[in-house]
Amino acid sequence: VETILESKTKSVVIGPDRPLVIIGERINPTGRKQLAAEMAAGNYDRVRADAIAQVEAGAHMLDVNAGIPMADEPAILAEAIKIVQSVVDVPISIDSSVVAALEAGLSVVEGKPLVNSVTGEEERLESVLPLIKKHGAAVIGISNDETGISHEPDVRFAVAKKIVDAALDFGIPRADVLIDPLVMPAGAVPGAGWATMQVTRRIREELGVNTVCGASNVSFGLPGRGSLNATFLAMMIANGLTAAITNPNELEIKRAIMAADVYMGHDENCVAWITATRVSESEGDRGGDRVSRRQRREARRARREKLDG
Amino acid sequence: VETILESKTKSVVIGPDRPLVIIGERINPTGRKQLAAEMAAGNYDRVRADAIAQVEAGAHMLDVNAGIPMADEPAILAEAIKIVQSVVDVPISIDSSVVAALEAGLSVVEGKPLVNSVTGEEERLESVLPLIKKHGAAVIGISNDETGISHEPDVRFAVAKKIVDAALDFGIPRADVLIDPLVMPAGAVPGAGWATMQVTRRIREELGVNTVCGASNVSFGLPGRGSLNATFLAMMIANGLTAAITNPNELEIKRAIMAADVYMGHDENCVAWITATRVSESEGDRGGDRVSRRQRREARRARREKLDG
Numbered sequence: 001v002e003t004i005l006e007s008k009t010k011s012v013v014i015g016p017d018r019p020l021v022i023i024g025e026r027i028n029p030t031g032r033k034q035l036a037a038e039m040a041a042g043n044y045d046r047v048r049a050d051a052i053a054q055v056e057a058g059a060h061m062l063d064v065n066a067g068i069p070m071a072d073e074p075a076i077l078a079e080a081i082k083i084v085q086s087v088v089d090v091p092i093s094i095d096s097s098v099v100a101a102l103e104a105g106l107s108v109v110e111g112k113p114l115v116n117s118v119t120g121e122e123e124r125l126e127s128v129l130p131l132i133k134k135h136g137a138a139v140i141g142i143s144n145d146e147t148g149i150s151h152e153p154d155v156r157f158a159v160a161k162k163i164v165d166a167a168l169d170f171g172i173p174r175a176d177v178l179i180d181p182l183v184m185p186a187g188a189v190p191g192a193g194w195a196t197m198q199v200t201r202r203i204r205e206e207l208g209v210n211t212v213c214g215a216s217n218v219s220f221g222l223p224g225r226g227s228l229n230a231t232f233l234a235m236m237i238a239n240g241l242t243a244a245i246t247n248p249n250e251l252e253i254k255r256a257i258m259a260a261d262v263y264m265g266h267d268e269n270c271v272a273w274i275t276a277t278r279v280s281e282s283e284g285d286r287g288g289d290r291v292s293r294r295q296r297r298e299a300r301r302a303r304r305e306k307l308d309g
Numbered sequence: 310v311e312t313i314l315e316s317k318t319k320s321v322v323i324g325p326d327r328p329l330v331i332i333g334e335r336i337n338p339t340g341r342k343q344l345a346a347e348m349a350a351g352n353y354d355r356v357r358a359d360a361i362a363q364v365e366a367g368a369h370m371l372d373v374n375a376g377i378p379m380a381d382e383p384a385i386l387a388e389a390i391k392i393v394q395s396v397v398d399v400p401i402s403i404d405s406s407v408v409a410a411l412e413a414g415l416s417v418v419e420g421k422p423l424v425n426s427v428t429g430e431e432e433r434l435e436s437v438l439p440l441i442k443k444h445g446a447a448v449i450g451i452s453n454d455e456t457g458i459s460h461e462p463d464v465r466f467a468v469a470k471k472i473v474d475a476a477l478d479f480g481i482p483r484a485d486v487l488i489d490p491l492v493m494p495a496g497a498v499p500g501a502g503w504a505t506m507q508v509t510r511r512i513r514e515e516l517g518v519n520t521v522c523g524a525s526n527v528s529f530g531l532p533g534r535g536s537l538n539a540t541f542l543a544m545m546i547a548n549g550l551t552a553a554i555t556n557p558n559e560l561e562i563k564r565a566i567m568a569a570d571v572y573m574g575h576d577e578n579c580v581a582w583i584t585a586t587r588v589s590e591s592e593g594d595r596g597g598d599r600v601s602r603r604q605r606r607e608a609r610r611a612r613r614e615k616l617d618g
Binding site: 186187190191192193194197218222223224227228230231232234235236237238239255256259260262263264265268269270273274277278 | 495496499500501502503506527531532533536537539540541543544545546547548564565568569571572573574577578579582583586587
């Protein structure tokens with residue numbers, strides 16, 4: 001099944017036969033004190049800059065969150081979305097746990113957005129899903145409910161199914177529901193990664209909906225987060241993940257996603273991979289990848305062969 | 310099922326509930342002209358150095374190959390194995406397509422080795438499997454046969470099953486057969502990676518044997534091979550891979566394997582990950598991982614918490 005999101009003029013398709021869709025995570029004041037203070041004060045310069053930088057780094061969509069304690073979240077979220085739309089032309093993921101903020105975001109967003117998110121709690125389903133239906137949006141369902149976040153893969157799957165069924169009841173098509181299988185920090189919950197992968201695979205195979213996950217939470221509290229997040233995304237893609245809310249400016253993450261696209265057969269003739277590697281090398285950017293002399297020779301050869309062919 | 314390999318004094322266990330077993334690939338003259346010339350001339354200095362360096366970098370076992378055109382492969386392979394055993398104490402993978410060389414290797418190896426490899430060709434099965442049985446070794450079965458290497462996952466799986474069945478017929482227990490699902494270059498065969506992952510998963514679920522793969526072939530002809538190989542291994546582990554023949558000296562590969570171990574629940578309390586990241590940082594080795602100031606702060610905090618706890 002394919003989920004279609006739209007900005008004013010562009011559309012993005014999320015699906016198992018497509019490259020992984022990258023949803024830029026940076027426009028989020030959680031844990032970013034300066035950004036939070038600026039947004040609360042009506043200064044959106046950093047929002048603008050982060051929007052542009054993420055799209056330049058390869059984000060296909062942008063998540064916009066305005067969860068600032070004691071602030072007018074609906075007004076700020078709506079304003080941030082307008083600002084983002086004024087500088088980049090990609091579909092938006094409206095990110096809030098406050099229904100009024102989702103409504104405010106939906107009222108200003110252009111095209112067909114993603115709403116991030118609804119949980120499996122009855123009260124949330126009943127307040128959020130009608131909004132999705134009314135605005136013709138797509139929604140991310142997070143597989144936890146009144147009982148909290150279960151460590152049992154079977155329970156996670158059951159909650160995911162409950163959300164999909166509820167959406168169908170509200171007249172929202174299966175294609176417009178994405179499930180977030182909910183990633184727990186690997187440092188806190190041993191084996192959580194593998195369990196999440198199995199849930200992701202079951203959701204794809206048995207529910208036939210697309211999946212999305214945030215890839216930062218998994219490395220919480222651990223060193224070397226870039227490598228950890230990159231590896232986790234690759235492992236999730238290998239189990240059917242179709243979209244990720246992540247930071248495309250982190251080279252390791254971007255490279256892991258692009259390499260995974262190659263292996264999934266979603267990068268025809270490896271054109272995207274070869275091009276990105278070539279640019280990275282010509283800029284002398286060797287941070288996330290120890291490009292050896294041999295590898296550079298190979299890149300040159302691949303390029304020559306391409307030019308010759 | 311668990312496969313146990315032994316050196317003179319140490320044993321290594323390959324299995325789905327264990328960290329990925331790394332089999333060092335470097336002692337192989339294929340594509341290493343200087344090493345080939347030295348080995349043919351009876352100079353094993355580089356073999357010695359490569360053995361030590363790979364074990365220091367985290368190899369649990371070492372693959373030894375002496376496939377040099379026009380040279381006396383059985384004699385050189387036996388000598389190389391003796392040399393390796395004299396400097397490191399890890400189980401050996403005896404790597405040759407020549408039966409006489411496998412015999413020579415088996416006659417000098419200490420402990421219980423892995424034999425790399427047998428194909429699904431009748432003539433190979435009948436010449437190699439009796440040797441495995443006689444020496445009580447374990448064997449890698451490669452899923453191709455008389456008809457060549459199929460791109461069809463079902464055919465690959467059928468060949469794997471044929472090898473396991475043949476081994477059982479010869480009295481070799483299931484635990485002593487590992488299947489190599491055979492990785493094709495991603496640049497040459499689009500979607501080959503995903504197909505190989507599905508075969509790996511089926512082999513684990515339906516045949517109940519361990520799997521092993523070489524992780525270098527997949528990036529053949531492409532630039533950025535370190536990232537490509539690292540990502541591929543992570544994706545294979547996420548589908549049940551239990552061992553890899555690879556280069557532990559490549560930091561990106563080593564880090565991807567260690568991160569995957571964390572997610573599979575095979576690195577209790579992330580001790581191996583945290584330790585390795587800390588060492589890497591204290592040595593100022595920031596090659597394969599852009600370690601930010603924030604990440605280093607977190608590493609220090611994790612360490613403090615560990616010391617406090």
